[in-house]
Amino acid sequence: MTTNRILTDYVYELIGALHSAGVVDVVISPGSRSTALAYAFASSKEFKIVRHVDERSAAFLALGIAKTKAAPVVLLCTSGTAAANYFPAIIEAYYARVPLIVLTADRPHELRGVGAPQAINQPNLYGHHVKMTVDLPIPDNDLHTLPYIARQMTRVTTMAMDNPRGPVHVNIPFREPLLIDFQEQLPPARMEVVFPADVAPSAATLAAFKTQIEATKKGFIVIGDLPQHVDLRYLWAFIRQLKWPVLVESLSHLRTNIPADCADFVIDHYDAILKNEQFKHRMAPQTVIRFGAQPVSKPLTLFLKAVRPEYFIVIDEDAIFRDPVGIVTMHIHAPVDKWLTSFTSANEIFDKDYCSKWLAANTIATTKITNYIASEEDEGAIAGLFFTMMPDGSDLIVSSSMPIRDVDTFFTKTTRNIHVYANRGTNGIDGVVSTAIGTQLASGRQSYLLIGDLAFLHDSNGLIASRYQAVDLTIIVMNNDGGGIFSYLAQASVEKHYETLFGTPTGLQFNHLAAMYDAQYDAVDSKEQFATVFSQPKVKPLRIIEVATNRQANVLAHRMLWQQINEELETIW
């Protein structure tokens, strides 16, 4: 077999520059046009290859790895609609700020737009949803080509990793023959990459920040979804200094692994507390400081929208700061990072009773929720039990829709070292199984996925990854036979067409899917059964525990819990 020298040099230059810029993980889907790059990656020991035959799942798997490692991950596919299957995960990566480097092999120019097979219009394929897109030239032996390729690869990687991080797209045309000499070594780096220096707010900004904090009697901190590269020690130090209540979403990673001296500031059950009208009325904050994304909790969002705090300060590394209700008064355009240590505050007029009231309310909610978990039988109670049974040092990946809300309500703060992940860039229920597999491949930790039946079905192809690499995952499927979350919306009150358009029950159970993928499988329909089964050892790489629940019962039970907390909260005044 003759190999193509020009092509060989081109692809090794390209992957060499990616390696120099810090890329290790490469997720490849099979195809013909991408042959040269696939061989080059696979034959270079510098890269770790993950394979998947469904490009939609492959992209979400790459997202899971990139998110968990906080490192750039390459995706590689052939020409045509293969590349279009990446689109959902790319959009999620764009809004969740995850560094994906998408390499799409393309046909050469003479086969574009002329009716050739498997040729689509790939340059700019992903539109507004990538940070940068490059259409590389066809491999040739011009002197400019290799240095240009190398430096463009450096640029795209730096761009993907620059704050806010995100996906980039490189389209690469190849002429036949597509075979390379894969005895080749990676070439030396042409330039050094120094990743973004620390960015800190100016002295003037810091002074304004300090002034607003020191003018505050009542205020709290909100911490939403934070990327993995944030060093949480800076946040804990800031919390220790301020001594304000801090409302932590599970995705902030501050609801777990809590330092002992910070536990009393951490408010985890704000979602339940903020359903109480009197509490909201009396506890209106003057100042709110938010790190990370706006949390999932709708009661929190409505509270902030109604209050419109005098100072609503958002620290966000993106110029397009996240402020869905339009109440931000100061945007500190910086990453959540070391600069927080340069901040010291007297913070003397702060009302200590305000903090105590939050804590008292949180204690009430915690007690009620704990009792609820112990005594009820619905989806939330089983999820709550599961959270308490998760071992130290494990990971929880949570689907959008109901599971993330069950975490919000039933995951109580803990000193256990547990990481919680979810796709909250766009809140899709697509690609969740694959994201979980990517997370587990990246962390190597004991991992659990909590997911509903429709989301599980949507990405059942995620399981194909287990046929190509060792996957170690326990999947807890809450099967309420359809779209449970819609039961909480206004349309649930309209009986006509409701099941057809929103409930959409499939009547499917997942025992057959488990058998197909050789997974350990148990079906349970009570909390007690769940506890028994969950305590049994995991004996296969993939484990599926299917929990039969009832959409209607879930809604009623949740409403009862909120009512109980609501009533008890009246006692704190």
Added chain:
Amino acid sequence: MTTNRILTDYVYELIGALHSAGVVDVVISPGSRSTALAYAFASSKEFKIVRHVDERSAAFLALGIAKTKAAPVVLLCTSGTAAANYFPAIIEAYYARVPLIVLTADRPHELRGVGAPQAINQPNLYGHHVKMTVDLPIPDNDLHTLPYIARQMTRVTTMAMDNPRGPVHVNIPFREPLLIDFQEQLPPARMEVVFPADVAPSAATLAAFKTQIEATKKGFIVIGDLPQHVDLRYLWAFIRQLKWPVLVESLSHLRTNIPADCADFVIDHYDAILKNEQFKHRMAPQTVIRFGAQPVSKPLTLFLKAVRPEYFIVIDEDAIFRDPVGIVTMHIHAPVDKWLTSFTSANEIFDKDYCSKWLAANTIATTKITNYIASEEDEGAIAGLFFTMMPDGSDLIVSSSMPIRDVDTFFTKTTRNIHVYANRGTNGIDGVVSTAIGTQLASGRQSYLLIGDLAFLHDSNGLIASRYQAVDLTIIVMNNDGGGIFSYLAQASVEKHYETLFGTPTGLQFNHLAAMYDAQYDAVDSKEQFATVFSQPKVKPLRIIEVATNRQANVLAHRMLWQQINEELETIW
């Protein structure tokens, strides 16, 4: 429940205009933001609703309906990545010229680009791969709004149906509350829609066409994939008049249902014949006329590329005519249609022996292929047997990759009324199951899908459709455990990494998937078994026949067949 009057008028105006423009079929995926439109469609008896929970499959299902009916089909989904899951099918529809009307519900402007949940940048989401995109205004009671909405819906439908047909995108923002009064009737049409008038080439073009035909001694007609709206009688009349050999791809619908007086012109086994060097050398045509897309056959493409006919005339309704090898000498920019009847030709100097030689070669190939089907045991022989067993009045949907090539080689011309469909806009292996289901829903005919194991796995979620509506389909899965087509390419000779990157065996069988979807299931591994099983009655709506084949054996057997035909062809001189 209070309903929103402005919203009610808006959505009924919108769907009313779609109805007036000829839309009947609507494929809906569940979601919240699209509530108003979903309710309006579902409560209007004018529409036929199909449901699917996986938007990627939903879009391919819509494509199957639109393609088969040659009619516009609406897709409806909620905001966020749901819309991105449509992308692969939209691109296929763009290149395959299928009229899809994609309605994406969006958040209102104040929730776009501000970090709100489930909000992505939806205007222009599909870039170059839709014919038209509109971002509608938020529902209001301005006098301009309803007439504008109605007329835009007329425009997008007309655009989707205008030649070349294709997908269009309408993005529609909705503010809460999202509930409408669905006792509403559709409003009367504001205007009449007259679909594109017949287009015919000018007299000068016709004269040039005639001159080139009458100057031809040796020539043939090539007919590739044709859309369903073409009336084939005009093509048969043209063939009768010219009496040239006509090379028909299965997707032209001219390899089946052949009129008795045309059978002798129809060359179906050109793919096998054109592997013979002497034949190619002696039979170089002076003129080639092509209707429809360039056929699948690589030998045909290579032949035409090497010959570069003096006249290569393409009739294509798209200004960007399909000519992947760059040999077209005349592009008649018109649909394949009635204007062909206005053409009469003396065509006196045409070499009748040229036609006889093609027919002789075709007869040789047919005999060898028939013998091969009778005596061999590989994938091709089983596929060939299956084609002969298909009943009159049934449909065949074929996956890209190996199955379409098996049809090309082993589907022999027939008078049976069989329609053959495949996604050849971009030749993807994605969405094939869903396309087949859409085709069957639209035709109501007995339908068979021929598909490989990777393509079947890729769109196994297509089967979810069977949980929401009555699907009647037999799926024949050729399971060669991986990417069989790559065995025919150069990379197959490189053992290192080959199975990892191209073979990609999953080791999966589909009995469990069949059980999950309550399908009738049989596994066979010989032709005899296949014949027995295929003759047994279909007793469930879904039927899966899994055929175990061997990638390596397939390649060797095919090569042997081509060698036999090649040798026998030497006898015709």
